[in-house]
Amino acid sequence: MLAGAFAAGAVGWTLSEYALHRWVGHDPKSKTDFADEHRQHHAQRFYFAPTAKKARYAVPLIAGAFGLASLAARARGAAFVAGFAVTYVSYEALHRRLHTHGPKGAVGRFLRRHHFAHHFKAPQHNHGVTSPVWDVVFGTLRDPGVIRVPEKLAMRWLVDPATGDARAEYAHDYVIHHPAKRRDKGAAGESSSEA
Ligand SMILES: [Zn+2]
Ligand SMILES: [Zn+2]
Structure with missing residues (x-):
């Protein structure tokens, strides 16, 4: 055997x-x-x-x-x-x-x-x-659910160079997390909650 x-x-x-x-x-x-x-x-x-x-x-x-x-x-x-x-x-x-x-x-x-x-x-x-x-x-x-991948660690095959986001064929499995974009949203959220 x-x-x-x-x-x-x-x-x-x-x-x-x-x-x-x-x-x-x-x-x-x-x-x-x-x-x-x-x-x-x-x-x-x-x-x-x-x-x-x-x-x-x-x-x-x-x-x-x-x-x-x-x-x-x-x-x-x-x-x-x-x-x-x-x-x-x-x-x-x-x-x-x-x-x-x-x-x-x-x-x-x-x-x-x-x-x-x-x-x-x-x-x-x-x-x-x-x-x-x-x-x-x-x-x-x-x-895994939807996997959020930090921009600076993202696999090259995942990223669409034109947009910097996940390629369309992988977009239901992964999202690319852009720290700068998130800070903008966070700041907007904070100011609206203060108002
Ligand atoms: Zn490990
Ligand atoms: Zn690995």
Whole structure:
């Protein structure tokens, strides 16, 4: 049942992805490289930890796990770690793609809304990137609703350069928040309530 072991490894990565993201990336007390890098990922429009830095952790870890698992459970162990590693690399590619390219179909739309609700609305929810399954299991799933994206953090694919607002095809899912415009409205609101 090598396919089963491979699939179990894939599921194993999705749980690791959730756990790392939630309990390390979003632990305000964590001083790990991972947490530092993840804070930057949230604070900037487009920041991903350098691939070489990730590889320094991931390659020895996966190679070590592969060796150990092969010794302990032979082909099945190797298939488990292979499933884990392939899903990890797919996660890296998918996460980057969510930020760089707009959705093409229902799954892409769902995954982007799930992830960008985490970025811009509820950082303590929607920790899964490749799937929402562990958010369901651990009770951190949140319906994105309409996602308000700060202008300076907005993904390039989302913004219509002609208007500075969300492109028409995404306007029912996202709005771009312009701080200056809001201040104007706030000031108008205050003066009318004083009058
Ligand atoms: Zn992200
Ligand atoms: Zn996060």
